[in-house]
Amino acid sequence: MSYLTDRKRVTGLGSGREGTHHHWQMMISSILLVPLVPLFVFLFGFALGGTHDEVLAFFSRPVPAIIMALALLVIVWHVMQEALVAIEDYVHGLAGKLTLIATKAFGYTLMFVGVFAIARMAL
Amino acid sequence: MADVNRGNRPLSPHIMIYRPQLTSISSIMVRITGIATLGAALLIVAWLLAAASSPAAFAVVDGLLRSVLGDLILFAALWAVYYHMLGRLRHVLWDFGYFVQVPVSEKMAIGMFGLATVLTIFTAAIV
Numbered sequence: 001m002s003y004l005t006d007r008k009r010v011t012g013l014g015s016g017r018e019g020t021h022h023h024w025q026m027m028i029s030s031i032l033l034v035p036l037v038p039l040f041v042f043l044f045g046f047a048l049g050g051t052h053d054e055v056l057a058f059f060s061r062p063v064p065a066i067i068m069a070l071a072l073l074v075i076v077w078h079v080m081q082e083a084l085v086a087i088e089d090y091v092h093g094l095a096g097k098l099t100l101i102a103t104k105a106f107g108y109t110l111m112f113v114g115v116f117a118i119a120r121m122a123l
Numbered sequence: 124m125a126d127v128n129r130g131n132r133p134l135s136p137h138i139m140i141y142r143p144q145l146t147s148i149s150s151i152m153v154r155i156t157g158i159a160t161l162g163a164a165l166l167i168v169a170w171l172l173a174a175a176s177s178p179a180a181f182a183v184v185d186g187l188l189r190s191v192l193g194d195l196i197l198f199a200a201l202w203a204v205y206y207h208m209l210g211r212l213r214h215v216l217w218d219f220g221y222f223v224q225v226p227v228s229e230k231m232a233i234g235m236f237g238l239a240t241v242l243t244i245f246t247a248a249i250v
Contacts (some may be wrong), residue, residue, distance in 0.1 A: 032210035045250025082157030
């Protein structure tokens with residue numbers, strides 16, 4: 001029976017040197033969620049339910065388009081980090097690495113496509 | 124540094140046999156609602172892309188989101204994103220050093236469930 005823990009094995013190797021930055025980023029995005037989540041759901045709620053022309057007209061105005069795009073970026077980035085940390089906790093080895101890559105690809109694709117679609121309607 | 128005998132040592136109790144508490148459940152719910160929000164974002168982005176693409180594409184995705192099933196999913200997603208926002212706000216308050224006492228944290232847990240529900244119904248009623 002080995003009592004050697006993972007912690008003991010890595011003692012002296014130094015930290016990842018990015019924990020504080022990650023924590024600070026999560027704190028900033030958490031604070032940003034408070035105004036951006038209500039703004040996003042209300043704007044989306046107002047846009048949803050209209051005809052195609054009404055939706056295009058809604059997003060052709062700069063302020064709703066800008067707020068929707070910014071809120072989408074912050075919210076998706078934040079919940080993507082949430083998913084990545086959950087994966088780091090529960091999925092290990094090669095499966096973990098591949099799941100992390102897939103989740104990041106999914107998250108950044110959502111951000112890019114969302115902003116592209118809003119920009120295309122706005123411009 | 125091979126992982127010999129990894130796990131072959133006494134471990135702390137596993138989460139599944141640990142008595143559920145308001146603090147732990149409300150914290151786990153923050154993570155679940157966060158991941159659920161990432162899934163729901165796919166629907167929103169699909170709707171935006173369809174609207175930017177063509178009237179035909181918009182009709183399909185818009186019809187899906189405004190169906191009964193779509194309404195239910197969006198209502199659940201609305202609760203999830205509000206709950207996540209409040210849960211994260213609780214983390215920010217903790218990080219600033221406030222409300223770290225267990226009884227206060229438990230009150231905040233109940234508050235998160237309640238306020239998320241109120242905000243969801245309020246939002247759904249208005250829009």
